[in-house]
Amino acid sequence: xxxxxxxxxxxxxxxxxxxxxxxxxxxxxxxxxxxxxxxxxxxxxxxxxxxxxxxxxxxxxxxxxxxxxxxxxxxxxxxxxxxxxxxxxxxxxxxxxxxxxxxxxxxxxxxxxxxx
Amino acid sequence: xxxxxxxxxxxxxxxxxxxxxxxxxxxxxxxxxxxxxxxxxxxxxxxxxxxxxxxxxxxxxxxxxxxxxxxxxxxxxxxxxxxxxxxxxxxxxxxxxxxxxxxxxxxxxx
Numbered sequence: 096x097x098x099x100x101x102x103x104x105x106x107x108x109x110x111x112x113x114x115x116x117x118x119x120x121x122x123x124x125x126x127x128x129x130x131x132x133x134x135x136x137x138x139x140x141x142x143x144x145x146x147x148x149x150x151x152x153x154x155x156x157x158x159x160x161x162x163x164x165x166x167x168x169x170x171x172x173x174x175x176x177x178x179x180x181x182x183x184x185x186x187x188x189x190x191x192x193x194x195x196x197x198x199x200x201x202x203x204x205x206x207x208x209x210x211x
Numbered sequence: 212x213x214x215x216x217x218x219x220x221x222x223x224x225x226x227x228x229x230x231x232x233x234x235x236x237x238x239x240x241x242x243x244x245x246x247x248x249x250x251x252x253x254x255x256x257x258x259x260x261x262x263x264x265x266x267x268x269x270x271x272x273x274x275x276x277x278x279x280x281x282x283x284x285x286x287x288x289x290x291x292x293x294x295x296x297x298x299x300x301x302x303x304x305x306x307x308x309x310x311x312x313x314x315x316x317x318x319x320x321x
Contacts, residue, residue, distance in 0.1 A: 128308065135219070135313065136313050136314075137298050137311030137312050137313045137314055138255065138298075138311045140308040140309070140310070143307055143308055150307065151307050151308065186254060186255075196243070196302070197243050197260070197302075198260070199245050199247075199257040199260060199300075199309075200257070200309065201257070202254040202256070203254060204254050205253075205254050207252075
C-alpha cells in the first residue's frame with residue numbers, strides 16, 4: 096500500500112491523559128501536513144513539515160500539542176493533558192514539494208480522538 | 212472572515228439531476244484550487260483540480276472565476292454514489308497549506 100497511513104484509527108482517552116498519533120506519508124513525498132477536523136467543519140491546518148523541518152504551526156496548535164518528523168519520514172503528533180475540546184478527527188496528508196503541491200494533497204484515513 | 216466559504220446545503224436532488232455548487236474565497240492571491248470529496252467519517256479525497264480555463268472530468272465540470280473570486284462544481288447526471296460532502300479548497304501564494312471550506316453536502320435520492 097503506497098498511500099498515507101495513520102495509526103491508530105480510533106483513540107478514546109480520559110481527560111488529562113497524553114496521546115500520540117503516527118503518520119506514515121507516501122514515501123516519495125517530502126511534505127507532510129497535520130489537520131484537524133470537527134463535525135460539520137472542513138479540515139483546519141495545524142502544522143507542516145518539509146523533510147524533517149517543521150516550517151509552520153497554526154495558532155490552533157497550543158503548547159499542549161507537539162509534532163515531530165525526526166528523520167523526514169514518519170511523523171508523530173502528541174497531545175498532552177487532553178481536553179474534551181480536543182475531540183476531533185486528526186488528518187495527516189502528504190504531497191510532493193515545489194510545484195508538485197499543485198496536484199493536491201493525499202490524506203490518510205485519519206485518527207478519530209474522543210476525550211471522555 | 213473565513214478564507215473559503217461554501218453553502219453547507221444539504222442539496223437534495225433526484226438521480227439524473229444536474230447540480231452545481233459554488234464557493235467563494237477571500238484572498239485574491241490564491242493560486243491553486245481544488246474540489247475534494249468526503250464521505251461520512253472518511254478522509255477527504257481529491258476530486259479534481261480547478262484550472263483557470265475550466266476543466267471537465269466525465270460528469271464533473273469545475274470553473275474558476277478569478278474576477279469574482281469564486282469556484283464552481285457542476286455534476287451532471289447525478290448518481291446515488293455522488294452523495295457526499297464536497298469541500299472547496301484554496302491554496303494561497305506560499306503553497307504551504309490549503310484552506311478548506313466547511314463543505315457542501317449532497318444527497319442524491321432514487
